[in-house]
Amino acid sequence: MPWKTSGGTYLKEGRSWTDSDGIKHPSNWTIWTDDYKTDTIGLTWEDPLGPFDEFYYWGWNSDKDALLPKPLAGLQSSKVKSAKSEAAILLSKTDWYVVRKSEANTAIPAEITAYRTAIRANYASLRTAINDTSDIAGLQALYVTVAGASSTSKEIDATSSDVVSTTNNTITINGHGFVDDEQVSYDVGVNSDDDVAAVISGLVNNAVYFVHTATTNTFKLSESHSNCGDAAVVSLSGLSSDGDAQTFTSQGKPSKGQTWPIEKQLKYDGA
Numbered sequence: 001m002p003w004k005t006s007g008g009t010y011l012k013e014g015r016s017w018t019d020s021d022g023i024k025h026p027s028n029w030t031i032w033t034d035d036y037k038t039d040t041i042g043l044t045w046e047d048p049l050g051p052f053d054e055f056y057y058w059g060w061n062s063d064k065d066a067l068l069p070k071p072l073a074g075l076q077s078s079k080v081k082s083a084k085s086e087a088a089i090l091l092s093k094t095d096w097y098v099v100r101k102s103e104a105n106t107a108i109p110a111e112i113t114a115y116r117t118a119i120r121a122n123y124a125s126l127r128t129a130i131n132d133t134s135d136i137a138g139l140q141a142l143y144v145t146v147a148g149a150s151s152t153s154k155e156i157d158a159t160s161s162d163v164v165s166t167t168n169n170t171i172t173i174n175g176h177g178f179v180d181d182e183q184v185s186y187d188v189g190v191n192s193d194d195d196v197a198a199v200i201s202g203l204v205n206n207a208v209y210f211v212h213t214a215t216t217n218t219f220k221l222s223e224s225h226s227n228c229g230d231a232a233v234v235s236l237s238g239l240s241s242d243g244d245a246q247t248f249t250s251q252g253k254p255s256k257g258q259t260w261p262i263e264k265q266l267k268y269d270g271a
Contacts (some may be wrong), residue, residue, distance in 0.1 A: 025182035115268035121229035148250025150175030183251035201238030225259035
């Protein structure tokens with residue numbers, strides 16, 4: 001509890017204490033009323049300090065009105081090291097393809113090569129962004145997902161060619177509000193028989209995509225963030241046969257520290 005004596009000593013609940021006059025007070029002092037604590041004993045209540053991220057700050061200053069930041073250069077170095085470690089972990093999952101190529105001359109699937117290239121591209125983009133930050137707030141912002149257009153799902157009639165264009169690979173939702181690189185989840189919903197509806201050909205039910213080439217009323221989709229250097233548009237090759245209530249729901253717009261390529265995406269499936 002943030003009660004303190006007139007001498008500035010903070011008291012701990014359940015522990016006895018001695019005041020400046022040498023009077024020892026019992027461990028159950030917390031049962032006293034607040035008025036007794038302040039008026040009779042002379043204690044002062046201090047509002048608890050807000051939480052803070054110990055990675056970025058040492059703690060509160062002596063006036064308890066500002067946080068003491070750690071040196072930016074050290075924080076940047078640590079974040080770059082973490083990013084490099086993350087890249088190494090992701091690459092290690094497919095290292096056996098490289099070993100097999102070296103030892104048996106078995107070709108590495110193009111999807112695996114694309115995945116490994118995207119990891120390196122994302123790391124390079126993140127490293128540059130980290131080193132370009134000028135303050136702690138900027139560094140923190142690299143690891144925060146920005147709220148999307150709306151948490152409300154955007155419903156479409158995926159059986160309509162006015163909504164799903166297989167020529168332009170676009171989805172039309174008037175005033176959708178999505179922006180490039182925003183993550184959206186795709187849900188096929190159910191058909192008139194309450195069975196799982198058919199997907200838009202080229203998409204996967206419950207998969208997460210990145211918005212690409214957004215306009216006021218249309219958008220395309222990509223399986224990777226632009227930081228990965230390979231944000232190609234997904235080809236929409238066919239309408240849903242029965243999905244007239246399918247949805248796209250924003251998952252927010254990830255910052256550079258959150259855009260590693262997603263191994264499960266079809267574009268990286270080297271099976």
